[in-house]
Amino acid sequence: MPRSEFPGAGPFLPERPSLKALGESVQACRGCDLYERATQAVMGEGRKSSRAMLIGEQPGDQEDLHGRPFVGSAGRILDRALEAAGVARKDVYVTNVVKHFKWTGGRGKRRIHSNPNASEIEACRPWLEAELMLVEPEVVVAMGATAARSLFGASFRVTKEHGLIFESPWAPQSLATLHPAAIVRMPADEDRRRAFDELVADLKSVAEALNG
DSSP, X not given: OXXXXXXXXXXXSOSSOOHHHHHHHGGXXXXXXXXXXXXXXXXXXXXXXXXXXXXXXXXXXXXXXXXXXSOSHHHHHHHHHHHHHTOXXXXXXXXXXXXXXXXXXXXXXXXXXXXXXXXXXXXXXXXXXXXXXXXXXXXXXXXXHHHHHXXXXXXXXXXXXXXXXXXXXXXXXXXXXXXXHHHHHOSSHHHHHHHHHHHHHHXXXXXXXXXX
């Protein structure tokens, strides 16, 4: 199918949305061309009653293989940061702006992450909006530039505005922070430690918001 003919995710959403139905229906999504190279779609994970939703960019290599969000190296960083911030992973809903892994071929069998473009993000948007509608989180956290710009506008800059809580169309309390994958990719130990501390500080704001 030519790229111009991809319809976006809207036609593939279930008639009666639920988190379970979304997880099942997303596997048939042909809203953009990313499904062609991905192993599977990866819907968000967590309870409908979750008071906070953490939103990243897209599944990574391990998420694509296992069918669950944030189970690879970035997920381990996120788990550590949540624990340090006093937020239980089971109490948050985690998902991504884009549901299929976009990658390019690398050395050997290694698959290298590639950023989704604007048309792919827009095509996938109905899935995320459905998750937000169902969960109705009190706090939304955009992790990384792609998620932050998708949710808060193209002019949003995570480097300057991370950790600041504000009201958005998605939740009474919203903020942005670093994506854990960015920390994984930092070559210097000192830079990784500093970035991890910033991530924990931002997530502590989530804990404070949830605790009133």
